[in-house]
Amino acid sequence: MNTRYEDRPVIAILTTRDKNRQFRGNHKNFRDIIRTGKELGYLAYVITVRELNLESSYVTGYVPGPGKSWTSVQLPPPQVVYNRIPTREEEAKPAVARKIAECLEHPGIRLYNPYFFNKWSLFEWLKGSHATSRHVPATRRLRSSRTLSSMLKTHSSLYLKPESGKAGKGIMRIKYHAEGDLPYRLQIQSGKRNVTYKAASMERLWSRIGKERGDSRYIVQQAIELATCKGRPFDLRVLLQKNGKGGWGVTGIGARLAGSRSITTHVPRGGSVEEPSSMLEAMFGPERSVSILKSVSATALLIARQIERASGYMLGEMSMDLGIDEKGGLWFFEANSRPMKFDEPDIRRLSLERIFQYSQHLSRQTAISPQRM
Ligand SMILES: Nc1ncnc2c1ncn2[C@@H]1O[C@H](COP(=O)(O)OP(=O)(O)O)[C@@H](O)[C@H]1O
Ligand SMILES: [Mg+2]
Structure with missing residues (x-):
């Protein structure tokens, strides 16, 4: 188990302990x-914050x-x-925050995605650039009924x-009928x-x-009239790495079609996994859907670069929820720095390989180059 493949970085998947x-x-x-x-020739394993000792030789x-078991072993x-x-x-x-900070400072270690994003910060960051601001729905912090x-x-x-x-928890929608x-x-x-x-x-x-909201912080956002298929709204999930x-x-790009009684498109809330081109074709016809899909990729890349720049840290991957309005306009809803797995087999396969391709790139960078942007 302890063989390290030549020139290949060892990759630790960092998580926290669980009693059970x-x-x-x-x-x-x-x-x-x-x-x-393993298939690509890399040693990877899971490690907990407590066990990741940056100074020891194993x-x-x-x-x-x-079966489903895990074996605890000594590893490089x-x-x-x-x-x-x-x-x-x-x-x-505190113990987790300290370990992340240590990894960021350590000359021999490269860290993929230091932190979760906060929804509000994302909107601030994207409003800060001309190229991305036009894809951002009007958004404010919800502090008083005056904002509403x-x-x-x-x-x-x-x-x-x-x-x-995340996953649609706590989401509400307001409609005003005069x-x-x-x-x-x-x-x-x-x-x-x-x-x-x-x-x-x-x-x-x-x-x-x-x-409903208790003491959680909320944002309030303009509702976008989403494009529909079979009378149900859909949106797109883009994975960028x-x-x-x-x-x-x-x-890859996936599509999620809302469940019949849901205000979001999440699968656990009755939404379904769909093919983006067939969703778009239903609304826009084959030619326009090709051009919309191209602009989805181009826009998602612009947004990812702006998020990385504004976040101040080097990032390795993110997923993004984008809405398409009835005219084909693109809207940013959120980005997640710890993407959940995509169920589409082709996207899944490539997403797993990318983790190692990027890790290889990271390990080639000189130890002195900073991980903050
Ligand atoms: N401003 C909006 N207009 C229209 N639909 C929205 C809007 N914001 C969110 N949604 C719908 O709700 C879903 C969840 O919103 P999102 O911001 O991604 O929250 P979560 O973190 O819970 O996934 C989106 O994928 C979209 O379907
Ligand atoms: Mg979401």
Whole structure:
């Protein structure tokens, strides 16, 4: 196990401990990564923050054992640390934050993606560049009902989203109908369904929102009228990764079609995985969908570069949710620095290989070049 392939970096997948099952994170994903590494001639293993000792000549990591088990073994220390700390809560713990900082400072180690993104920062970063700002829906921090009132003057429908949300958790939508006694409609996502609350006044609406969001920070955003297929809205998921030369590339584009009663397109909320070209063709015809798909790739690359520049850190991969409006315009919803796995087999395969191609590139960089931008 301890053989290190010549010129090939050793890659540690970094996560945190779990009392019941050795370590946290998506074990199946880690297994796929390690298997792909082996096929390509790389040693990869899982390590927890506690066990990643940067100064020792060996470390204790995990490799796949029989069945679904993992075996704890002594391994050579990594040159590349692939950061898969599972949640923002874990990332915020002092011991974890210290280890990330140590990896960033260590001359012999390259770290893939130091931190999670915050939704609000992403919008600030993208508004900061002319090329990306036109793809950003109007977005503000949700601090008072005044923000809502003022945004409802220009947009009849708004999305409310937690700043550190994921998988559609906590998302709400407001619609304003001028006629009738109950002009405000609030849709709250819960599981595969959503409940609708109607309010007579902004005060009522605000207090209901307050109950729902507790003390989480939220952003409020102009709702985009998404293009539809079979009467349901869809959006696109783009996976971007750096390649063996250290440049950004689009690994693949997937589409998600919303479930019939959902305000988002997430699969656990009734959404389905679809082919982007067939979604686009339904709405725009074959010729325009080819040109839209090209501009999706080009725009996603612009956005990724701007995010990396503004974040101040070298990044290796991200996924992006993009909406297409009924006129074919492109809108940025969010980017995630710890992409979930894509179920499309071709995208999946390439995404696993890219991890090693980029790791190889990282390990060739001189030890003194900084990891901050
Ligand atoms: N401003 C918006 N207009 C229209 N649909 C939106 C908007 N924001 C989010 N959505 C829908 O909700 C989904 C989830 O939003 P997103 O910001 O990605 O949150 P999460 O982190 O929970 O995935 C998007 O993929 C899209 O389908
Ligand atoms: Mg999302």
